Amino acid sequence: SCLSMESPTGVAATPRALPYYVAFSQLLGLTAVATTGAWLGLYRGGIAWEGALQFNVHPLCMVIGLIFLQGDALLVYRVFRNETKRTTKVLHGLLHVFAFIIALVGLVAVFDYHRKKGYADLYSLHSWCGILTFVLYFVQWLVGFSFFLFPGASFSLRSRYRPQHVFFGATIFLFAVGTALLGLKEALLFKLGAKYSTFEPEGVLANVLGLLLAGFGVTVLYILTRTEWKRPLQAEEQALSMDFKTLTEGDSPGSQ
Numbered sequence: 001s002c003l004s005m006e007s008p009t010g011v012a013a014t015p016r017a018l019p020y021y022v023a024f025s026q027l028l029g030l031t032a033v034a035t036t037g038a039w040l041g042l043y044r045g046g047i048a049w050e051g052a053l054q055f056n057v058h059p060l061c062m063v064i065g066l067i068f069l070q071g072d073a074l075l076v077y078r079v080f081r082n083e084t085k086r087t088t089k090v091l092h093g094l095l096h097v098f099a100f101i102i103a104l105v106g107l108v109a110v111f112d113y114h115r116k117k118g119y120a121d122l123y124s125l126h127s128w129c130g131i132l133t134f135v136l137y138f139v140q141w142l143v144g145f146s147f148f149l150f151p152g153a154s155f156s157l158r159s160r161y162r163p164q165h166v167f168f169g170a171t172i173f174l175f176a177v178g179t180a181l182l183g184l185k186e187a188l189l190f191k192l193g194a195k196y197s198t199f200e201p202e203g204v205l206a207n208v209l210g211l212l213l214a215g216f217g218v219t220v221l222y223i224l225t226r227t228e229w230k231r232p233l234q235a236e237e238q239a240l241s242m243d244f245k246t247l248t249e250g251d252s253p254g255s256q
Helices: 018-043 051-079 085-117 125-149 155-198 201-225 235-248
Strands: none
Touching: 018 051, 018 201, 051 085, 051 125, 051 155, 051 201, 085 125, 125 155, 155 201
């Protein structure tokens, strides 16, 4: 249980393996961001807002925002175990804001590039999944903000919504990783065509990038789903939780 992990000082002890998994996730995430930069720099001419290189802003922003920063926002509650709930909430929300802004720049870049080139929009599976992920991400942030950071929501409402928030957070993150893999494949097939099957260096590097993104996604989800690694309730939260239980005992037996 959470309580058994308390050290004599009253500070929750960090599970022994957790820091290694978190470090591994960061290594994978940062390597994925660096590999995205390397792919775009070596094989796609680099990045610029004007001209043909504007498209390249899109993959870089999406990997930094909707994958790396979103993943790290999800890990906040595992990494910061003894800070106040308010501090961790604000950090969680802020990381999501940064991720959203960077992803928005990436989204504007690709639409602007398509408009200038006269290309069709939103016909591919990648674009459908992308828009779905982006809209869900925005809605999840708004609902999360109004429930958890805005003072209006009651404790019972928060308790009921929390499992949904956690589930959809992990789902949207998975969607983001899957959408990136679809986009990567699309970008390779558009440029390499039949040459993709000849193990072109660009194809191999981009495949490695895909595996890094998938590895980051799986590592983050593994850390999130290990029950014994959940952030232990602090004294203030326990008191609130007990008060709430006393108030609702017998009222809703099947609620959690």
